[in-house]
Structures are given as C-alpha cells and as structure tokens.
Amino acid sequence: MELLDKIYNSGVVGVGGAGFPTHIKLNCQVEYLIINSAECEPLLEVDKYLMRQRSNQIIIAIEKMAESVKAEHMIIALKSKYKEEIKSLQNAIDDLKSNVKIHTFENFYPAGDEQVMVYEVTKRVIPAGGIPLDVGVVVNNVATVVNIYDAINDNPVVDKYLTVVGEVKEPKFLKAPIGLAVSEALKYCGGVVREDYKIILGGPMMGKIIDKEDAKTTYITKTLGSLIVIPADHYMVKRKLKPITQIINQARTACIQCKMCTDMCPRNLMGHQLRPHKIMRAMGAGVKNKDTLMEALICSECGVCELYACPMGLSPRLVNAFIKNELRNNGVRYDRKPLNEVNQLREYRKVPVSRLISRLDLNIYKDTKLGEIENIKAQKVYIPLSQHIGKPASPVVKVGDIVEKGQLIGKIELGTLGANIHASISGKVCEVGEYIAIMKDSEVNQ
Ligand code: SF4
Ligand code: SF4
Secondary structure, three states, X not given: OOHHHHHHHHOOEOOOOOOOEHHHHOOOOOOEEXXXXXXOOOOOOHHHHHHHHOHHHHHHHHHHHHHHHOOOEEEEEEEOOOHHXXXXXXXXXXXXXXXXXXXXXXXXXXXXXXXXXXXXXXXXXXXXXXXXXXXXXXXXXXXXXXXXXXXXXXXXXXXXXXXXXXXXXXXXXXXXXXXXXXXXXXXXXXXXXXXXXXXXXXXXXXXXXXXXXXXXXXXXXXXXXXXXXXXXXXXXXXXXXXXXXXXXXXXXXXXXXOOHHHHHOHHHHXXXXXXXXXXXXXXXXXXXXXHHHXXXXXXXXOOHHHHHHOOOOOOHHHHHHHHHHHHHHOOOOOOOOOOOOOOOOHHHHOXXXXXXXXXXXXXXXXXXXXXXXXXXXXXXXXXXXXXXXXXOOEEOOOOOOXXXXXXXXXXXXXXXXXXXXXXXXXXXXXXXXXXXXXXXXHHHOO
16 A cells, blocks of 8 residues: 555644644655654653654654655754764664665754754745745654654554653653543643643643643644643743733833844744734734735744743734734735845854743753653543544544544545544544544443
8 A cells, every 4th residue: 555545544644733634745746855853842852752762663664755755865854962862863774774864953943843944954945935845845743754654554643642741740751542631641640739730732832821620621632742731820821821902002012123023033034024023013003004914924933032032021923823813714815925035143043942941931840851651541532533734534433332442433535634533542432523532441331
C-alpha cells in the first residue's frame, strides 16, 4: 500500500499545529523535506524524548516520506543545544546509511515557526499568507514523523505523548490515550499541589489557558503536547485572559507607539508587511483602515510582541487574533503583497529562550527533571470527532458496540479535508455525538 494511503488510514495529522491532515500535506512534490524538531516553546520536552528514544524509526520514516514527495534534501532542523538528541539521530543516520542531514541553530523563539524554520534552513522566504510549498518545501513535526512510522506499520494514532509540568506533585512524560480527560492525566502526576490553579494546554506562548473546573471536560487530542499547571494568579494568567474590551481600551490609552512590537516581530523581520504598532494605533483610534487591519491576517500569534517586546504590557497579539477572527467570519482573505527585504538586524533580534522564560515568570519550572514515560491505562475516554483542520469524521460505530483499541470509529472520505479517528481503548461505546465515549468493559459491568 502507498505511504499516503497508510497515513490516511491511520488518521495522522500535524501534531505541532492545528492538526492539518498529513496525507493531504504530503501529497506534493518538493525539493526540501524539513523535519521540525526545534520544540521551540519553553518547558516542552516530548520531541526531545522521541528523538532520543525512537531515532532509528524517525530516520526510516523520513526516508519513506522523502521518496513519496521526491525530495532532494531531507533535513532535521533543531537547536544546537540538543546534544544528546543530535547524537542519537546521527547514530541512526550512520547505522542506516541515510542521507538525512541535521541542521542546527541557536536557542531562540520562535525557531519552530514553520516560516522562520524554512528561512533558517533554506534562506528562502515564504510569501506572507503563503505556505512552505510556495518555495518548494514541506515541513513536518518530528512527533508527526513518529506517527507516520507507526502508520507504515499499520498502527493508527491512538495515544499522545505529553509533557506535564508545573504545580503537580510529580512532573512527568505521559503516553495517554486520546480522549482521556485532562483531570485524569493530572492524577497520574500525583495531582495538583495547590488549591487555586489554571492549566495551559500546549506551550506557554501559544497555548490556551483553562480553569481547573474545565479539566474534567477537556480531553487529550492528537494535537495537544503538554499540560502546564500554574497558580491561578500567575503572570501568564493575567496577561492571557484579559477581556478584549480592556485590551482595546489599553491600546487607546497606553500605546506609546514605540514600535518595539513591530521591530521584534519575527514575521516582520523576514520582510512580511506586518506592523502591529500600526494595527494598535488603528484600533486605539477606532479607525478601521482596511489595509492596516488586513495585516493581522498574516500574524502567527507567536506572542513575541505581547509577552516579550511591549514595554507597556499591551497585547498586540490578542488584538490581531480578534481582528483575524472578525475578518475571517466576514470571508475576508489576505491579498498577497510583495515582500520587503529581510531585516539586516534579524540575527540580533532573535528572542533568547532563557530571557523569555524569565519574562514569563516560569524560571521555577525550567529545570524540572522528567523520568521515563508513563503509559496510562484509562477506564473511559471521550474522543472528539474533530481533532484536525477540515470536516469532523463521521461516526461508524453506535452506542452499545464493542470496539477494540485501534479500531476505526470515525471516518473521513478519501479526498475530503479531515482525518480518520480510532478507538484509543478497548471497551463499549456509550455515547456518540461530537465525541465518541468508550468505557472499558470492566467499568460498564459495575
Ligand atoms: S510595543 Fe506596545 S507600546 Fe510600543 S507600539 Fe507596540 S503596542 Fe504600542
Ligand atoms: S504575535 Fe506579534 S510578534 Fe508574533 S507574528 Fe503576530 S504581530 Fe508578530
């Protein structure tokens, strides 16, 4: 069977972003296949774990992917500080006599942004509003590559590797079945050590914050890579959960137009016409200049402007996200503009991760030691039928059916944007809706 068919059958999606279906992404021909292994958000550790533990499988899968997309260059891109991981991968490359190359760069944020990474590796700039394919490149996350290896061996995506850090008794790596409640995952780490807390789903810069009460009804998905438990009054909570009306009022009253947000913006530095200071000025003044507001559509929401650059504690990123949402709801699309030159100061304006961690007030968690991976055996899972970009999968099971781990439970027609969904535990289907709930037989019979 063709590689793309295997990937489609196994429901593989990009784990490093919004969950773009991988069988569609890899249906192309390119010059460069880049494996994004930067793990650029602070405190995340799963990709490094996979590079140490599954290096041979990663190289085997990359070779198959490169054959499929006819890539001349196969490149693993990661930070030079990942010494152990580089050694493991290089050993695997040597053992397998592979032509995969390793490309390293310093420890800056957002090194893992697809557009930044493509420039770092190839010195080609993706047009604003474009994708890597526009410059002959396809990028996949290293954890997606591990899922592709499993797909080659007919093992669908049913588990998720997670980093769990912060205010838990035992910070850990977990291998959790998809659909496990976040609250259950925290119990496997000895529980939370304080009364009032919130949870960041994903990395501290781009992740979403949820209340502890929501942890029982929030479930592990194919794209979730970490849980960071922080005090309810933590700096990150105050910054990320401001209401938009307050943010816009602050843009009006406190933005000093210093332009630091624009000067530090990684997309602006690569020549994209994205000027958050102008967007802030337009919003603050209530001037809805279409050309200026359209620039928000090319914001990656990396958070550098908001959590690192702005001396006034303002939130250009959240303003951009708000505008983006409004424009998209009105069907507005970005009209591509010519690129500016790459800024000559770009190298000096990269954000060092150590300073970023200090700004985010996360130093206390940065040297957390995580042991070996713990395999979670769940009693009940709620598996969302939509964990990806595109259409939700259609259920192919009904309440009362007995399913085996790995069995197809939600299907997407071949050629439709979406991904198949599989049972992450064996048991009985007890609900079918937006989620498919499966309970272990032992629990059903109690
Ligand atoms: S950095 Fe802050 S104060 Fe300066 S222009 Fe941007 S939003 Fe305004
Ligand atoms: S979040 Fe801010 S720094 Fe990041 S791309 Fe958007 S405007 Fe630029």
